[in-house]
Structures are given as structure tokens and as C-alpha cells.
Amino acid sequence: DLSSSRSALISLSSAVGGRTILWNTSSNSNPCSWSGVQCKNDAVIGLHLPGFSLSGEIPTGVFSNLTSLATLSLRFNELSGNLPSDLGLCSELRNIYLQDNKFGGEIPEFFSGLKNLVRLNLANNNFSGEVPGSLRNLSRLKTLYLQENNLRGFMPELKLDLDQFNVSGNNLNGSIPVSLSSMPVTAFQGNKLCGKPLQICPGLAAGGAIAGIVIGAVVAFALILMIIVFVCGKKRNKESNAVDLASINKQLGFDIPEEKPAGDVENGGYGGGGYSVPAVAAAALATPGHTKAEEVNGGGVTKKLVFFGNGIGGKMFDLEELLRASAEVLGKGTFGTAYKAVMEMGTVVAVKRLKDVILGEVEFKEKIEAVGAMEHENLVPLRAYYYSRDEKLLVFDYMPTGSLSAFLHGNKGAGRTPLNWELRSSIALGVARGITYLHSRGSDVSHGNIKSSNVLLTKSYEPRVSDFGLAQLVGPSSTPTRVNGYRAPEVTEPRKVSQKADVYSFGVLLLELLTGKAPTHALLNEEGVDLPRWVQSVVKDDWASEVFDLELLRYQHAEEEMVQLLQLAVDCAAQYPDTRPSMLEVTKRIEELCSPSIREVNDPTTFIDTDDGSSR
């Protein structure tokens, strides 16, 4: 019944902070077209208003007109007061997300009547009183999040088959019920609880004292043994490392700091090295048995940097100059280590020192020249290369803003620069164009390693795809063996990539841009998920708008575009290669759906949001 749900929504809207701006409440307007309102057969089945700065109490009576609700999401607002009792009338509710508000009072008993509930999240509120034992009636419940409230008393035995559970940060005491003993320690921390998985309860400890002493002694003995074995092993390792480093240092005449692994999200996977090595490229050339001079003039043949086009910014330089550059490790990737090198004349380049190149010089030149010939505004240009028997160096333009991965996941703290919708969609389009160009060079040309750490950003945040064409240069030991969240399911052999596998990886990258979540293979935690599977499950559960990155939710005007891009991402990440679109089609679809937003990108001031909530 639309008329009653309409008045219910208007009263909710005016009660919670007067945010009527969210909904067009003019006469005859259908609430089903209002943003955040989801309908099925004219009945309101979803209310999705996360992060809208709503405040105040929800008046009683609103929910009695919304009894078809299946999903209620009001998370990340400032709503307060008791939950209205008529929420208990919404017996169709499956998902309740009320976390990160200021709701108070006791957890209402009426929840136990919502028999269809699958997810209940009341975390980070001011709920007090005890955890109602009647929650055990919710036989379909899979997620129960009650952490960071003021709950006290005992934890009741719920005997539910929960996948996700957390009551940490309350004032609960007593023993943990057996049915919850398999939950992780973190689910109970910050209470006065005892028993498995936490420490044994005091009363029980006395009874088990003797057994405890015996077991304790055995465990202690085993521990001491393990420590001895570990310490001896470490000492041995250190000795062998010391020999290696000593011999390298002797050859080079200076210390090489330890290299940082690439893709280190904490440091943004980029530029986190912080140390500077004099002429790190020289280090690259000084391999056992070859001195620098021999290498450069080995056997009378002068090895040179071979440039494509007219150098970097019109400047060319020779190997000697590169060797004199001060360098900094950017990270270690699949194909070798990347350095930032600043030359005396001020030119900054990125140098990649390839490892495990199996090709002979002629074949290497042929392949690398094909890479050097690739020219597109969304690809990182290869400017020069150096080939000798023991060293292969590639010189690229240095991208000062780092990788998309670093930008999306690097700095979660305050002061983080959020990526607005216009920027995200223009990055999506740029990357799609770069890959489409690669694919247009031949049906057998594919990238093979598309991921957000291989999308680098220029100063004005234009995306450039890197690392293309390198997989063909190196041996199998350098191909990415780790199963990663970007790899298409049919790619069982990492070197057997295809254009359709690139489309899959691009689909995952789109999902990453839209959800703000980093993909990993397994369903791990909030930080890493099997993105295609996660998104599909969420969309199937009718809570599609829950998918998007919180930072995107303020761009109400672009919701339609976001949903369409999400659909495209899901199409790209289809399980079967044949059902995925081609990159050319993908580019066209993004051009069509994002063109209004992307036009705004021409104004550089729209790139970055101030994150002060003013545009919400």
C-alpha cells in the first residue's frame, strides 16, 4: 500500500534530522522511486540509508506501515533512543543493519519474533541490559553482531548455527556457553567472560589443577624444545645470509638495504622504501664474476641503453648516467625489483631490474621492441632497455602518484584522500581503454596480470596500466604462482592467459573500485574478499546498495550509473569466458554510462573530495 508507506517514510524522514531532501515528497510522488527505497510489487522491501548523517529518534508508528521490509540499513548515522516497538511487526525482515549509531535502551524482545532474520548487526551503539535469551528463537540467524555496547550479565546459550558473531567491548561476565566456544577469541574480548575460547573459569581451574600441572609441564617442555630448535635454526640461517651479504657488499663497496615486498598495502605498496642507495642500478650490474667495467665494455662490446622514441621528456642519457643516479626501492614484483632513480640532470625514472629472463638477446630484443612500440595514453610507456648476459633493465616513466591499489587501500586513517565517483569512473574508463588498445594489437596479445597495483596514476590521477608484455620475457619461476583474487577461474596455468581472462581481472578491478574492498581469493575478512562471489551474494539478497563503498554513497545523483557499472563488472567477472564481453564492448559501455560524470572530470577541482560531509 503505497499511500501508507509514503506517509510512513515522510514521517521517518522528517523525524530523523529533517532530511526530506533525500526523498521527493511532492504529492503523488511514488516512494519506490526515492533513493534508498527499494520496492517489489509496490511494497517497500528495503530501506538503505547508510551514512546519511541522520540523527534523532525514530518515531513509533513508522514501521507499522512498512511491514514488507526485508532489509533495513541505517548504519553509520547518529540515530538515538529506543528502537520503536512497531519494528517488531516487520516479520519479513532478513537483514537489520543498525550498527554505528547511538541507539540505546535494552535490546528489544520483539527481535525474537522476526523469524526470518539472517543478519542482525547492532554493534557500536549504546544498548544496555542483558543479551535476550529469546534470540535463540531466530533459527535462521547467521550473523549476530553486538560488540561495543553496554551489555551486561551472562551470555545466554543460543544454540544457533552462526557464521559471524561478536560481543566484544561490553560488560558481560560469567562463562561462555558451549555452543559459542568455537568462535574466535576476538569475539569475546573486552568483557569479564571466561571459558573456551578464553581462559578457563576460576571454579573449574581448581578441579583441573592436577591435570593442568601435568599438561602444563609437558607443554612447557615442548615449548622449550621448539625454542631451542628455532634459535639454532635462525642462527644457521643468519650465518648463511651473512656470507651472501658480505660477498655482495664487498663487490659493491656499500650496503644494500633489505628490499621491501611489493604490494605492501600498509605503505601503499608504493614509495614506502624511504632509503636511498647510491647508484642502485650499479648494484644491479655488479653480479658475481662481472665487474661494472667488464659489464659495460665486456669483450670489447659497449653495452648501451637502447631508447624508444626520443627519450624521456626529449632527453636521452647513457648507462653511466643511470648508474650515477640515486635510487630508492619501490617494491619487489613478480618480474623483479622496481627502483625510483633520480638522475643528476634531474630526470626521474622507474627502473625495473628483471629476474629470470630466459630469452637470448635476439629474442629478447624482438619482444621488448614490441612492448616499446605500444603507445597509448593509458599505458605506462617503456622508454629504454638494457640487455647484457647477466642483467636486464627496463626504464619507464616514473608515476608520481603511485598505484590505484595504494590509493584505494593505502591509508585508512584520518586525512585519507577519498576517491570521488567522477574520479573512479574516469579511472575505470582509462584502464578499459588501455587494455582495449593492448588487445587491439593482436588476438594473442593479452596483459595477464591486471590488478590495482598495476594501475599507476599520473599527477592529475589519469590511470596508466603497467607491466604489460613482461610475462613473455621471463621464465616460469617468475610468473605469478600465488592464486590471486583477480585471476579468472579457467586460468589454472598462470602463463596461459587470454584476453577473456583479462576481462575477468578487469571486472574484479571494477568491483574493487565500486566496493572499496581488496580482492583476495578466499573469503577472509572485511579487508579481503572473493569480490565476484561476495557481490553476487549481496545482490541476490536484495541489499544491492550495501555493496558500494561508503565514500560513494553520497553521490546520489550517480546511483544509476554506479548500479550499471556494477552490473558490467559482474558481467566481466562471469564464470565462463565465452559469456564475458570483449574489452572493446566494455569500453563502449563505460563510455555510454559514465559520460555525464566524466565530463565533470575536466575540472580538476572536482577530482578530490574534501570528505567533510558537506556534499552529502
Ligand SMILES: Nc1ncnc2c1ncn2[C@@H]1O[C@H](COP(=O)(O)OP(=O)(O)OP(=O)(O)O)[C@@H](O)[C@H]1O
Ligand atoms: N613506473 C612506475 N612509477 C612509479 N611506481 C612504480 C612504477 N612501476 C612500478 N611502480 C611501483 O613499484 C612497486 C613494484 O612494482 P612491480 O610492478 O615490480 O610489482 P607489482 O606491480 O606490485 O607486482 P607484479 O609484478 O606482480 O605486477 C609497486 O608498488 C608499483 O606501484
